[in-house]
Amino acid sequence: MTFQDQIRQGIPSQLPAPKPYDPTINHAPKRKEILSEDEKKLAVRNALRYFEPKHHKELAKEFLDELNTYGRIYMYRFRPDYKMYARPISEYPGNSEQAKAIMLMIQNNLDYAVAQHPHELITYGGNGAVFQNWAQYLLTMQYLSEMTDEQTLVMYSGHPMGLFPSHKEAPRVVVTNGMMIPNYSKPDDWEKFNALGVTQYGQMTAGSYMYIGPQGIVHGTTITVLNGGRKISKNGEGLEGKLFVTSGLGGMSGAQPKAGNIAGCITICAEVNPKAVQTRHSQGWVDEVISDLDQLTQRVLKAKESKEVVSIAYQGNVVEVWEHFAKENIYIDLGSDQTSLHNPWAGGYYPVGLSFEEANDMMANNPELFKLKVQESLKRQVDAINIHTARGTYFFDYGNAFLLEASRAGADIMAANGIDFKYPSYVQDIMGPMCFDFGFGPFRWVCASGKPEDLQKTDEIACQVLEEMMQNAPKEIQQQMADNIKWIKGAQQNKLVVGSQARILYADAEGRIKIAQAFNQAIAKGEIGYVVLGRDHHDVSGTDSPFRETSNIYDGSRFTADMAIHNVIGDSFRGATWVSIHNGGGVGWGEVINGGFGMVLDGSKDSARRLESMLFWDVNNGISRRSWARNEGAVFAIKRAMEAQPLLKVTLPNLVDDSVL
Ligand SMILES: NC(=O)c1ccc[n+]([C@@H]2O[C@H](COP(=O)([O-])OP(=O)(O)OC[C@H]3O[C@@H](n4cnc5c(N)ncnc54)[C@H](O)[C@@H]3O)[C@@H](O)[C@H]2O)c1
Numbered sequence: 001m002t003f004q005d006q007i008r009q010g011i012p013s014q015l016p017a018p019k020p021y022d023p024t025i026n027h028a029p030k031r032k033e034i035l036s037e038d039e040k041k042l043a044v045r046n047a048l049r050y051f052e053p054k055h056h057k058e059l060a061k062e063f064l065d066e067l068n069t070y071g072r073i074y075m076y077r078f079r080p081d082y083k084m085y086a087r088p089i090s091e092y093p094g095n096s097e098q099a100k101a102i103m104l105m106i107q108n109n110l111d112y113a114v115a116q117h118p119h120e121l122i123t124y125g126g127n128g129a130v131f132q133n134w135a136q137y138l139l140t141m142q143y144l145s146e147m148t149d150e151q152t153l154v155m156y157s158g159h160p161m162g163l164f165p166s167h168k169e170a171p172r173v174v175v176t177n178g179m180m181i182p183n184y185s186k187p188d189d190w191e192k193f194n195a196l197g198v199t200q201y202g203q204m205t206a207g208s209y210m211y212i213g214p215q216g217i218v219h220g221t222t223i224t225v226l227n228g229g230r231k232i233s234k235n236g237e238g239l240e241g242k243l244f245v246t247s248g249l250g251g252m253s254g255a256q257p258k259a260g261n262i263a264g265c266i267t268i269c270a271e272v273n274p275k276a277v278q279t280r281h282s283q284g285w286v287d288e289v290i291s292d293l294d295q296l297t298q299r300v301l302k303a304k305e306s307k308e309v310v311s312i313a314y315q316g317n318v319v320e321v322w323e324h325f326a327k328e329n330i331y332i333d334l335g336s337d338q339t340s341l342h343n344p345w346a347g348g349y350y351p352v353g354l355s356f357e358e359a360n361d362m363m364a365n366n367p368e369l370f371k372l373k374v375q376e377s378l379k380r381q382v383d384a385i386n387i388h389t390a391r392g393t394y395f396f397d398y399g400n401a402f403l404l405e406a407s408r409a410g411a412d413i414m415a416a417n418g419i420d421f422k423y424p425s426y427v428q429d430i431m432g433p434m435c436f437d438f439g440f441g442p443f444r445w446v447c448a449s450g451k452p453e454d455l456q457k458t459d460e461i462a463c464q465v466l467e468e469m470m471q472n473a474p475k476e477i478q479q480q481m482a483d484n485i486k487w488i489k490g491a492q493q494n495k496l497v498v499g500s501q502a503r504i505l506y507a508d509a510e511g512r513i514k515i516a517q518a519f520n521q522a523i524a525k526g527e528i529g530y531v532v533l534g535r536d537h538h539d540v541s542g543t544d545s546p547f548r549e550t551s552n553i554y555d556g557s558r559f560t561a562d563m564a565i566h567n568v569i570g571d572s573f574r575g576a577t578w579v580s581i582h583n584g585g586g587v588g589w590g591e592v593i594n595g596g597f598g599m600v601l602d603g604s605k606d607s608a609r610r611l612e613s614m615l616f617w618d619v620n621n622g623i624s625r626r627s628w629a630r631n632e633g634a635v636f637a638i639k640r641a642m643e644a645q646p647l648l649k650v651t652l653p654n655l656v657d658d659s660v661l
Pocket of ligand 1: 217220221247248249250251252253254255270271272273276316317318319338339340341342343347348349350351352398399400401586587
């Protein structure tokens with residue numbers, strides 16, 4: 001059967017042969033056992049809803065086995081035999097070009113080269129799911145292949161509820177993931193309802209079909225390191241010869257040395273897991289590996305002396321680096337940490353003083369002692385960091401719950417007021433005030449033809465647009481634009497494309513609109529094929545997350561989620577091709593409401609109108625909220641937007657003099 005016929009077929013009426021568990025693939029860990037016997041029956045009954053009764057007997061046993069073995073029912077048998085990757089849009093069957101583009105994006109999220117646990121339909125972050133099981137995948141692809149532009153596909157946490165009549169201007173797909181009644185939104189609730197097959201954790205761009213592999217994280221980390229460098233710059237000097245010390249060479253953290261090289265500093269990244277070190281070193285994401293502290297000291301002194309741009313993996317515990325450099329008086333300019341402290345007791349953080357193997361053994365066999373070791377280690381790490389910051393180091397939390405867990409461990413990390421931490425988070429100090437408040441965020445696009453030449457042309461178009469805008473840009477945003485022009489010029493050389501032909505850059509509303517219009521014109525002229533626009537959820541408007549995206553909101557509203565909900569509603573009636581809204585993403589389920597969109601450009605006048613209307617809202621919604629929270633950059637940005645668009649009229653805050661209160 002051809003690929004197209006397999007897509008059109010959906011769930012096959014003849015059962016495919018069972019598939020053996022493939023040990024060569026990276027699999028999701030077994031999820032914890034959480035269902036009662038009755039609930040297990042309900043989970044199997046739920047799973048069987050996708051199949052004709054004649055298959056129930058055979059499948060019931062198999063699904064129960066999967067539930068008992070893996071903690072979830074993935075329906076491995078139904079995994080398709082064709083290769084999973086983003087094909088050129090022309091290869092998808094269908095009646096709607098928009099729906100075909102969505103199929104391409106879904107397959108990219110499940111590509112073996114892109115996805116973390118492809119057989120469990122997990123794209124990234126350990127549990128960021130596109131679907132809960134393979135029946136949902138098959139049915140969704142079938143619906144997309146048959147739908148027209150007069151229908152909308154409704155997705156409930158991976159489950160395709162069905163096609164509903166709508167109209168050409170409506171989104172083709174509306175996605176929700178992990179939405180819960182707030183009082184039933186605790187970690188064990190989620191585990192249970194996911195095991196029952198009625199909800200899933202969509203992370204940010206996994207369940208919204210907008211993941212583009214490691215490029216996104218490298219770019220975001222580069223912007224963070226560059227701007228961190230500016231914060232510490234005394235006389236406008238750059239990062240040459242300056243030292244950045246951090247940890248982690250894992251999924252996201254592994255981008256740090258690569259970003260450090262692009263930003264132009266000396267990066268030391270400590271990593272306890274030799275496999276992770278080897279992976280990043282063999283990929284060329286980190287230049288050198290050293291496992292001896294004295295050797296590391298000598299190497300750093302040499303690099304400082306010659307202002308060398310170099311990244312070095314220290315194979316060992318990060319606490320050793322902080323302590324040794326304190327003793328040896330090595331000045332650290334920038335410091336952070338990207339161990340997985342959102343998951344401190346099960347392998348996210350390795351305590352100093354134990355070998356990697358000892359730690360793995362202790363966390364499984366003596367979890368209480370392991371917890372104590374983690375806490376002691378965090379206290380030692382913070383003591384050493386405090387010595388460095390007293391000497392002038394700028395330290396920031398990298399959204400990994402370092403400050404939170406260190407405070408819980410009793411480390412000396414609280415500010416004098418006993419409420420705040422001594423150090424800021426990267427969004428509070430860097431991303432928020434320097435990027436999000438001005439509307440700059442992770443705009444991205446995918447060339448639906450799958451041709452590298454198209455990507456190159458779009459890079460050139462985007463660069464040209466930004467360079468033209470730069471000539472008249474106000475000084476407040478000149479730097480942002482210059483950074484992104486530099487990034488896009490080096491983008492081809494950095495070779496970060498994995499999976500679909502995708503690109504990311506940070507742009508504000510005006511930049512996003514102008515770049516998208518230029519793409520649309522190039523499509524109309526036949527210079528490039530269709531383009532899918534989107535963005536990360538880690539952006540100006542789409543995400544309410546009190547300890548990350550909205551951590552620099554100080555009017556008390558950072559614990560509300562009106563902005564994210566308004567964003568998805570507003571995007572959907574302004575022309576998005578698909579929209580999504582998720583409970584959980586990045587910092588964890590229950591901690592964040594985040595949303596995103598996809599928009600297909602086909603070179604038409606309709607596309608031109610939609611992109612203008614939707615992108616303007618998609619950025620300015622968040623700026624208006626940030627401005628209402630009295631954020632200075634956002635007040636500037638929203639006033640500028642009102643000058644450019646007379647139909648925009650936003651409520652501005654009056655500032656209160658301290659003496660009145
Ligand atoms: N990069 C970003 O922009 C970004 C943004 C927000 C949050 N984060 C957070 O950063 C954390 C890391 O993400 P990840 O995907 O890389 O996780 P990961 O688990 O893949 O990698 C973390 C690495 O840290 C290593 N490690 C743990 N303890 C160590 C220690 N004491 N010394 C040296 N190495 C140690 C682990 O071996 C592991 O390889 C997560 O908590 C994530 O939520 C990253």
